[in-house]
Amino acid sequence: MRSRSAATRARRPAVSVAFRVGLGIVSVVAMMALVSLFWTPYDPINNLDVGERLQAPSVLHILGTDHLGRDVLSQIMVGARTSISVAVIAVLLGVGVGVPLGLTAAARGGLFDEIVMRGNDIVFAFPALILAILLTALLGPGALNAILAIGIFNIPVFARLTRGPALALWQREFILAARVAGKNKWRVSAEHILPNILNLLIVHATIQFSLGIIAEAGLSYVGLGAQPPTPSWGRMLAESQTMIGFAPWLAIFPGLAIFLTVFGLNLFGDGLRDYFDPKLVGRTP
Numbered sequence: 001m002r003s004r005s006a007a008t009r010a011r012r013p014a015v016s017v018a019f020r021v022g023l024g025i026v027s028v029v030a031m032m033a034l035v036s037l038f039w040t041p042y043d044p045i046n047n048l049d050v051g052e053r054l055q056a057p058s059v060l061h062i063l064g065t066d067h068l069g070r071d072v073l074s075q076i077m078v079g080a081r082t083s084i085s086v087a088v089i090a091v092l093l094g095v096g097v098g099v100p101l102g103l104t105a106a107a108r109g110g111l112f113d114e115i116v117m118r119g120n121d122i123v124f125a126f127p128a129l130i131l132a133i134l135l136t137a138l139l140g141p142g143a144l145n146a147i148l149a150i151g152i153f154n155i156p157v158f159a160r161l162t163r164g165p166a167l168a169l170w171q172r173e174f175i176l177a178a179r180v181a182g183k184n185k186w187r188v189s190a191e192h193i194l195p196n197i198l199n200l201l202i203v204h205a206t207i208q209f210s211l212g213i214i215a216e217a218g219l220s221y222v223g224l225g226a227q228p229p230t231p232s233w234g235r236m237l238a239e240s241q242t243m244i245g246f247a248p249w250l251a252i253f254p255g256l257a258i259f260l261t262v263f264g265l266n267l268f269g270d271g272l273r274d275y276f277d278p279k280l281v282g283r284t285p
Helices: 002-010 017-035 072-108 110-124 128-139 143-169 173-180 185-221 233-240 249-276
Strands: none
Touching: 017 072, 017 249, 072 110, 072 143, 072 185, 072 233, 072 249, 110 143, 128 143, 128 185, 143 185, 173 185, 185 233, 185 249, 233 249
């Protein structure tokens, strides 16, 4: 059995070009966020120089300066850290609560399953961004509340994603054999159900991560995300909208950062999905 598994992995297709491109983009953004912890070309918060305000991209300021004379590149670097932090924690919150809920609903069934699914339906009745805006408006603006709002929407996403495949697996012979061997439902879920759906969860977590980036930018754009003076891509877009006619770089560069990050994550997720797809095993790339 072990040799067959090794042979199966060996026959998997090589990672696609989309995966490599996506991984490259995501790596650059992640590295930019990591570097911003220790170094930025200029102080993105306190380096206010009115004499340098609205400078076009140049050697001194590669991406130009904003209306307060702050370096745009430095703000984008710190904004990457803000967006990634919010999206990662929100996805982890969704996975940490939603996956156990889905596994439990599939294992127990009955009333508990019905309650979980109807709760999911209530959350899904609201568009994700609208729900996030509603929650942050009630709880108050800030990065922590943005994480909570995005994470709450991720919980039913992962609960439903987990429950469906788990229900199908509960009918399989190897699961029945594990039950006959004396394993309870919780042990079966942890040892047999979860490992068999882990690939699906990893791929979907990547997709939800990209949606988290968009949600954080949207919340910051309307003033409900990370608050000043913390740089945020969404707020940079909001502040630039009245100056786009004579300082277009203020909108172009943060918008491009959001686009490339989400684009890279989608390519990365598609590449992971293709790699884990059993139908592609044995095919040549």
